[in-house]
Amino acid sequence: MWLLNICFILPGxxxxxxxxxxxEVLGVLGMDKAQIxxxxxxxxxxxALSEESSDELGAGVVWYTQTPLTKVAGHLRLTYPDxxxxxxxxxxxxxxxxxxxxxxxxxxxxxxxxxLLDAEPGEEFNLSTDEIISxxxxxxxxxxxxxxxxxxxxxxxxFKRFEAYRNGGTFALAPYxxxxxxxxxxxxxxHQAAIASAILARYFPALHKAWLNYPQVLPPGxxxxxPWVKKNVEGRSAAVLRHRVTSDWNGGVLxxxxxxxxxxxxxxxxxxxxxxxxxxxxxxxxQIHSYTDQVTGIASSVKHVVGRKxxxxxxLKSFERLCYTLGQCR
Numbered sequence: 001m002w003l004l005n006i007c008f009i010l011p012g013x014x015x016x017x018x019x020x021x022x023x024e025v026l027g028v029l030g031m032d033k034a035q036i037x038x039x040x041x042x043x044x045x046x047x048a049l050s051e052e053s054s055d056e057l058g059a060g061v062v063w064y065t066q067t068p069l070t071k072v073a074g075h076l077r078l079t080y081p082d083x084x085x086x087x088x089x090x091x092x093x094x095x096x097x098x099x100x101x102x103x104x105x106x107x108x109x110x111x112x113x114x115x116l117l118d119a120e121p122g123e124e125f126n127l128s129t130d131e132i133i134s135x136x137x138x139x140x141x142x143x144x145x146x147x148x149x150x151x152x153x154x155x156x157x158x159f160k161r162f163e164a165y166r167n168g169g170t171f172a173l174a175p176y177x178x179x180x181x182x183x184x185x186x187x188x189x190x191h192q193a194a195i196a197s198a199i200l201a202r203y204f205p206a207l208h209k210a211w212l213n214y215p216q217v218l219p220p221g222x223x224x225x226x227p228w229v230k231k232n233v234e235g236r237s238a239a240v241l242r243h244r245v246t247s248d249w250n251g252g253v254l255x256x257x258x259x260x261x262x263x264x265x266x267x268x269x270x271x272x273x274x275x276x277x278x279x280x281x282x283x284x285x286x287q288i289h290s291y292t293d294q295v296t297g298i299a300s301s302v303k304h305v306v307g308r309k310x311x312x313x314x315x316l317k318s319f320e321r322l323c324y325t326l327g328q329c330r
Contacts, residue, residue, distance in 0.1 A: 108154065254272070273286045
């Protein structure tokens with residue numbers, strides 16, 4: 001007992017590393033006192049995040065559950081499909097040695113293939129000018145083989161996008177060609193989202209720096225994967241490429257996800273997901289910054305209101321899915 005007391009008294013020699021005060025973490029996440037109090041009801045609480053550009057939508061969700069931390073962390077660590085993902089119809093992992101075959105399950109319908117073949121600069125598809133031009137080479141394919149040829153060519157486009165990001169980070173992402181010689185730049189959007197990551201800057205400064213400057217080497221103890229998913233987005237099938245990084249956090253886990261390419265409907269997004277011990281259970285949180293041209297232009301403020309609601313509804317649906325997975329919903 002005497003020795004234990006000495007450990008507490010001597011400065012600079014703590015017995016245990018102090019975990020972050022969860023209420024402080026919630027404040028850093030952007031929640032106010034009323035929202036923090038609301039967590040005690042056991043239902044996910046959604047709230048707005050600050051937005052820095054006209055094409056940005058931001059939202060957060062936090063949930064307090066009496067599920068043990070180890071069980072929640074185990075589910076959040078699942079690489080693919082993400083435990084908070086919905087509407088996924090196919091999924092896999094990209095690897096450099098796996099090549100285009102890593103995307104073999106990304107199969108296009110006849111309608112999707114034809115639409116891609118007719119793609120032009122605009123918002124129907126997220127493609128660079130060079131990618132649109134390259135699709136014209138498929139036109140010479142015999143009609144009976146056109147569907148497979150377009151699918152194979154599009155898988156090559158996806159893999160080149162993966163290689164560009166893997167070797168050059170967000171700075172290497174080609175812009176999407178829009179009408180009137182305009183473009184959308186996921187590189188700028190994702191850099192902006194990374195800069196605004198207060199939770200990383202406060203508690204994971206080394207990871208924050210590496211995330212900003214990827215492919216800078218990630219800190220020891222982190223793991224990364226490159227999942228892809230095919231899912232229904234706004235009633236259309238869409239291929240989405242992701243970069244996922246996980247790190248331990250006081251018995252819980254922090255998960256960073258970049259969606260650095262999406263086939264249509266949105267340009268890019270960043271998710272920060274995590275869990276920490278709280279009271280007699282676990283606190284689960286997620287923040288999403290999503291970027292879409294659909295909320296810009298005329299009536300942008302109204303579009304943002306609608307867009308935020310849709311984003312929050314989607315996130316709450318994801319948390320409901322997690323709730324059932326954990327056996328906490330009846």
